[in-house]
Amino acid sequence: xxxxxxxxxxxxxxxxxxxxxxxxQPDLEVAGTARNGRDALRKLExxxxxxxxxxxxxxxxxxxxxxxxxxxxxxxxxxxLSTRTKKGSETTIQALSLGAVDFIAxxxxxISLDIDKIAExxxxxxxxxxxxxxxxxERPDTLVLKPKPRSFxxxxxxxxxxxxxxxxxxxxxxxxxxxxxxxxxxxxxGIVVVQHMPKDFTRSFAERLNSLFxxxxxxxxxxxxxxxxxxxxxxxxxxxxxxSERRIILSQEERVMFLRPAIDxxxxxLPEVFKTKIVGVILTGMGRDGARGMAIIKQAGxxxxxxxxxxxxxxxxxxxIAEEGNADYILPLNQIGGVITDLVASMQ
Numbered sequence: 001x002x003x004x005x006x007x008x009x010x011x012x013x014x015x016x017x018x019x020x021x022x023x024x025q026p027d028l029e030v031a032g033t034a035r036n037g038r039d040a041l042r043k044l045e046x047x048x049x050x051x052x053x054x055x056x057x058x059x060x061x062x063x064x065x066x067x068x069x070x071x072x073x074x075x076x077x078x079x080x081l082s083t084r085t086k087k088g089s090e091t092t093i094q095a096l097s098l099g100a101v102d103f104i105a106x107x108x109x110x111i112s113l114d115i116d117k118i119a120e121x122x123x124x125x126x127x128x129x130x131x132x133x134x135x136x137x138e139r140p141d142t143l144v145l146k147p148k149p150r151s152f153x154x155x156x157x158x159x160x161x162x163x164x165x166x167x168x169x170x171x172x173x174x175x176x177x178x179x180x181x182x183x184x185x186x187x188x189x190g191i192v193v194v195q196h197m198p199k200d201f202t203r204s205f206a207e208r209l210n211s212l213f214x215x216x217x218x219x220x221x222x223x224x225x226x227x228x229x230x231x232x233x234x235x236x237x238x239x240x241x242x243x244s245e246r247r248i249i250l251s252q253e254e255r256v257m258f259l260r261p262a263i264d265x266x267x268x269x270l271p272e273v274f275k276t277k278i279v280g281v282i283l284t285g286m287g288r289d290g291a292r293g294m295a296i297i298k299q300a301g302x303x304x305x306x307x308x309x310x311x312x313x314x315x316x317x318x319x320x321i322a323e324e325g326n327a328d329y330i331l332p333l334n335q336i337g338g339v340i341t342d343l344v345a346s347m348q
Contacts, residue, residue, distance in 0.1 A: 001027075002027055002028070002029045003027060003028050003029065003050045003051060003126060004047075004048055004050045005022050005028060005030055005031055005049070005050065005051050005052070005126055006031050006032050006033070006040065006043055006044065006051075006052045006053070007030060007033045007034070007053050008033070008035075008036075008037065008040040008053065008054045008063075009033075009035070009055040009058070009081065010035055010036055010055060010057075010058040010059055011111050012035075014111060014115065015033045015035070018053060018115065021115075021116070021119045021122050021123065022122070022126070024119075025123055027127070028126060031047045031050075032046075032047045032049075035058075036058045036059055036060035036061055037054075037058055037060060037061025037063065037066030037069070038060050038061045038066075039060075040052070040054070040061075041061070041070070044070070044074065049076065050076070051076070051077045051078070051079065051129045051130050052070065052076065052077070052078045052079070053079050053080075053081055053104075053126065054066060054078050054079070054080050054081065054095075055080075055081050056080055056081065056082045056083070056088060056091045056092060056095065057083070057088070063091070063095060064094060064095060064098070067080070067095050067099070067100055068098055071098055071099040075099065076134070077101045077130060077132045077134075078095075078100045078101060078129070079100065079101060079103065079104060079125050080095045080096075080100045080102075080103040080104070082095075082103050082104070082106065083105070083106055084105050084106070084198075084200045086204070088105075089200050089201045089203075089204040090207075092201060092204070093173060093204045093205050093208045094208070096174055097174050097208070099134075099174065101129040101132045101170060101313060101314075102125050102128065102129055102171075104118060104121055104125055105118075105200065105201075106118075128170060128286055128314065132170075132313045132314060133309075133310075133313060151184050151186070152186040152188055152345075155186055155187070155188040155229055158225075158227070158228075159225055159245070159246035160188075160189055160226050160227055160228045160246060161274070162188060162189035162274065162277040162279075163189060163190050163191075163226065163278050163279070164187075164189050164190070164192070164278075164344065165191075165192050165263075165266060165267055165278065165280050165293075166193045166194070166283065167193075167194045167195075167263030167266075167267070167280075167281065167285075167289065167290040167317070168193070168194075168195050168196070168283035168284060168317075169195070169196040169284065169286055169289065169314070170196075170284060170285050170313060170314045171283075171284035171312065172195045172196070172283055172284055173195065173197075173205055174313075175283040175284050175307065175313070175333055176195065176209070176283065177209065177212065178333050178334060178336075178337070179283070179336050180209060180212075180213050180231065181212075181213065182336070182340075182341070183215065183337045183340060183341055184341060185214040185215055186228075186229050187215070187228070187229050187341065187344055188228050188345075188348055189228060189229075189279075189347075190226035190227055190228060190230060191230070191231040191232070192220070192226065192231075192232050192233075192234065192240070193231060193232070193233045194261050194263045195234070196289070198236045199236030199237040199238075200236065202233055202234065203219045203235070205219075205233060206218055206219040206231075206233040207219075209231065216229070216230050216231065217230075217231040217232075217233065218230075218231075218232060218233070219232075219233050219235050220232040220233060220235060220240060220248045220250070221235075221248065221250075222248060222249065222250045224248040225245075225246060225247055225248075226248065232248065235261070236260075237260055237261075238250040238251065238252060238260065239252070239253060239260055239261050239262060239265040239266070240261055240265070240266050241265065242266075242269075242270065242273055244272070246273065256289070257287060257288070257289055259287075259289055262289055263289045263290035263293055264289055267280060267290065267292075267293025267296060268292060268293050268296050270293075270296075270302075271302065274302075275300070275301070276302055276347075277302070277347045278300070278303070279303050279304075279340055279343050279344065279347075280293065280294050280297040280302055280303070280304045281304075281305045281306075281307075281336065281340065282294060282304075282305070282306050282317050282318050282321050282327075283333070283336075284311075284313045284318065285314055285316060285317035286314045287316055287317060288316070288317060288320045290317055290321065291317075291320045291321060291324060291326070294306075294321050294327070298326045303329075303343050304321065305327065305328065305331060305336055305340070306319075306321040306322050306327035306329070306331075307330075307331065307332075307333055308330050308332050308333075310332060311332045312333075
């Protein structure tokens with residue numbers, strides 16, 4: 001099946017170059033191009049489109065407002081094109097929260113003359129986006145009120161004895177937000193998030209999470225103590241481990257399955273430090289990163305959770321966990337935070 005792509009960018013040069021990259025692939029087709037968000041929304045009413053590539057910074061109607069309109073009117077896979085500036089990364093993280101499937105960082109600014117450097121990434125991310133699932137919106141009369149989250153007395157701020165490790169990839173930023181929204185402040189456990197994301201974007205991801213929730217969130221740094229009631233986000237381009245003193249050790253050793261950070265690297269030695277007091281979670285994403293780590297956690301007596309198919313943007317990483325028998329729980333996204341909270345309570 002041919003994947004039809006709408007290219008949205010205010011630069012005629014970028015539209016031309018991306019069109020050439022897409023047209024060079026036998027399974028991809030340029031359905032059309034648009035010079036701004038308003039033009040894109042008009043084209044979406046006229047054309048048959050499977051995936052949209054959407055520039056973040058545009059006049060008339062920018063990428064965020066265009067994405068918001070697409071997700072409200074006719075949700076479909078959108079891949080954002082962003083710059084590596086702080087503003088670009090912050091806007092990209094907001095876009096992922098709004099429902100963009102993935103993003104591509106332009107190699108050298110808004111008009112990247114060397115866009116061909118990332119031609120392979122553009123093609124692969126479009127193909128992946130075309131497989132993304134979008135959960136149907138619940139009608140207002142079918143919404144179920146969530147119970148009030150469990151509360152805990154303020155835990156000691158020293159090193160955590162219990163750890164929640166969350167691994168995610170494509171579709172992960174939005175999924176992580178959902179999980180953290182159901183975890184109360186003062187959780188008597190440390191939380192580490194390993195999200196597949198470049199180094200220029202993980203800090204913006206951590207800063208956004210910190211702005212949304214009462215639980216403090218920061219990008220992990222070498223030597224950070226894993227504390228109760230705090231979330232640490234693995235920095236892009238670094239593997240993250242936790243030593244016996246419950247401090248963060250970052251390294252740039254070889255990539256695992258082309259990934260750095262890799263979820264497996266973080267998970268595989270956790271039982272040496274936290275014994276059975278581990279809750280391992282794998283959310284939406286492509287590939288099998290986390291499969292080995294979750295098996296190790298389960299074998300050591302920790303508890304494992306995989307996101308279910310119906311709520312996963314890309315049901316690949318969690319599917320492997322389930323198929324290999326290493327998921328104690330297979331849950332829809334909106335139940336994972338509550339179950340994590342109950343499991344941590346039972347480990348005290």
